[in-house]
Amino acid sequence: DQQVKQNSPSLSVQEGRISILNCDYTNSMFDYFLWYKKYPAEGPTFLISISSIKDKNEDGRFTVFLNKSAKHLSLHIVPSQPGDSAVYFCAASALKTSYDKVIFGPGTSLSVIP
Amino acid sequence: DGGITQSPKYLFRKEGQNVTLSCEQNLNHDAMYWYRQDPGQGLRLIYYSQIVNDFQKGDIAEGYSVSREKKESFPLTVTSAQKNPTAFYLCASSRQGSTIYFGEGSWLTVV
Numbered sequence: 001d002q003q004v005k006q007n008s009p010s011l012s013v014q015e016g017r018i019s020i021l022n023c024d025y026t027n028s029m030f031d032y033f034l035w036y037k038k039y040p041a042e043g044p045t046f047l048i049s050i051s052s053i054k055d056k057n058e059d060g061r062f063t064v065f066l067n068k069s070a071k072h073l074s075l076h077i078v079p080s081q082p083g084d085s086a087v088y089f090c091a092a093s094a095l096k097t098s099y100d101k102v103i104f105g106p107g108t109s110l111s112v113i114p
Numbered sequence: 115d116g117g118i119t120q121s122p123k124y125l126f127r128k129e130g131q132n133v134t135l136s137c138e139q140n141l142n143h144d145a146m147y148w149y150r151q152d153p154g155q156g157l158r159l160i161y162y163s164q165i166v167n168d169f170q171k172g173d174i175a176e177g178y179s180v181s182r183e184k185k186e187s188f189p190l191t192v193t194s195a196q197k198n199p200t201a202f203y204l205c206a207s208s209r210q211g212s213t214i215y216f217g218e219g220s221w222l223t224v225v
Contacts, residue, residue, distance in 0.1 A: 034213060043204055043216035044157070089156060102214055104149075106156035
């Protein structure tokens, strides 16, 4: 049973527009969420994170929103650039109980079209 | 430069052979991890270690073994018991309760 779900395997967006990547989780014990970006044949790179005590975190063009009641988070990229084309992984962990086990979603492949 | 170094980048294994993937970090992180990625799939946890001389099985530990004799090093052995070892392997590390950082990955192919 997948505890972290990314229901859209792929997403295409025009350059300059907003990209919205979604993630749902099932475990209510998760209290720390992360987004990673991965290019082919490279390791994932950390993008942005959010703790469950917040509902929004911004870093430049990237904003993560957390809706705890819906067990849903989303990553917004504005404006989208061709270099953003990559696979994006959502990840979650329960820092209070199992802080060293991070669960990853299956990823969403984002294509930004020039 | 601080970081996580995986070697080799590409490795070929014959049927029935054990191979070891190296992972070294100089970030002074306590926790280290091994993940596997198959084409079109997400990251699956093989083993993780919170402290030297201690490690735990992840979701897909069968056919793999690890050791954590030094804080900096967490090698992964893919044994002949692993029936489908061809994949992209990722090593990662973190401070306890903090963000995980990844190495560049190692490709393992069975020939």
